[in-house]
Amino acid sequence: MAGINKVILVGNLGKDPEVRHLEGGASVAHFTLATNEYYKDKQGNRVERTEWHNIAAWRGLAEMAEKFLKKGQQVYVEGKIRTRQYQDKDNQTRYITEIIADEITMLGGRPNAGNGQNAAATNSTEAEAPQTFRQEPELDQLPF
Amino acid sequence: MAGINKVILVGNLGKDPEVRHLEGGASVAHFTLATNEYYKDKQGNRVERTEWHNIAAWRGLAEMAEKFLKKGQQVYVEGKIRTRQYQDKDNQTRYITEIIADEITMLGGRPNAGNGQNAAATNSTEAEAPQTFRQEPELDQLPF
């Protein structure tokens, strides 16, 4: 039975995306995304809680992330949850949960310039009109 | 800046919910949820991929899960991602990612009876009309 595995996030990048180019031609960008929530605790104090998400963007989305996304920027990310296992240095099985992005939309104003090495969206012509980027679905379904 | 952290799943329970009653009166139900996806690989073979999610339902939702949900049942789960850390037996820091449920809706037909210890929804009067259960938001924001 087919199911649904969908994640919708609005948050701020914790760092510039890091892109790796794999053998075989595929590329993948990784970045962290902070989603903040605020609530009042039992004493009535305002509390901020930040959840950090590991985002992975593949192929076309990786290139877009590399070109247009920067630390601090507010984005909408839609994707799915994937938990993979790996062996740590002590040969123990470990798990990491990531969000595989299907769509990224830039929100809010200009990103803060920072000293990132990414082509700053700040002075890019294309960046002047905020954009949505989507993964091509046929590629989305290749195993990785 | 407040963000959005939303997960939407449709899948099948991998086991009956397990409920713990905490000191202080709160209760929490845990279960796993499988979301299946299907795609064709490069050779054109149909491949099934199952993602397993750890679901946590607190307080009122825990009681509902205990009463109405059973292994195998198809449900819609809406919630948020939460990664927490703990120390494993070797005193290493480990991370586990869970979905904190805000809303659970029972889908599809009757669950298979199984030999679970849960009050089977199959012969429960209330279960005859499939239902949606929501977390009370004020409680949802208590720290845990």
Next chain:
Amino acid sequence: MAGINKVILVGNLGKDPEVRHLEGGASVAHFTLATNEYYKDKQGNRVERTEWHNIAAWRGLAEMAEKFLKKGQQVYVEGKIRTRQYQDKDNQTRYITEIIADEITMLGGRPNAGNGQNAAATNSTEAEAPQTFRQEPELDQLPF
């Protein structure tokens, strides 16, 4: 500023999809989808409320809808809201709101056979493995 316009529905088809083939080669399927909710009124009586949605599925999704979807079937539909205007017979401007589907996933058990004219999913080989269908995004963005 790019925005987000996303709809997520789980409901039952009110009728078999009706497909039109437009000049130019595109095709579009229309069907209605019922989403039910239940609540208790002030007197404590259980009330059912049904919302009816107009779903439009274009091109590849239209063909899938025609082949696999039938009246009564439970489906997950993801898409976006679109309101368009038209002139009624008295030349008055009227509005109709539709959901343009991006993805349709078949849920639950077999559809009831009915006497629909659609190729019943019931005895179709492909239907034995429940499936997800997605719109190709590049086509999704053609104006219509």
Next chain:
Amino acid sequence: MAGINKVILVGNLGKDPEVRHLEGGASVAHFTLATNEYYKDKQGNRVERTEWHNIAAWRGLAEMAEKFLKKGQQVYVEGKIRTRQYQDKDNQTRYITEIIADEITMLGGRPNAGNGQNAAATNSTEAEAPQTFRQEPELDQLPF
């Protein structure tokens, strides 16, 4: 069978919310929300398309909308679709589709001041920390 009827929007208010106080004590805020999308047409020209949504926020959310939301502001709105009918001046049955908001989160920077009559979030202490507002669910289920 319970279903799902969920809408997720990120867009900008087309006008300040208008609040009505009903007999019986309930209040409701209405505003329009624009969600923009951009795509390239067949000639490769960049096209902007704006969809306008009618948002209704009840009770507690209405008060929050009145206090904190202003024309132009970027918000995340989560809710459900509701189509209701009414009789127009010629006694014809007409339909209007609205989004009944369950949750509103303020995004982006400060709203533009405008000349609205709403208590501007601009110089409100509470507004300095962007916030999320949710409908109380038990009230959410009262018929209206």
Next chain:
DNA sequence: TTTT
């Protein structure tokens, strides 16, 4: 460990 689920489902078809």
Next chain:
DNA sequence: TTTT
């Protein structure tokens, strides 16, 4: 006009 659906479903349980």
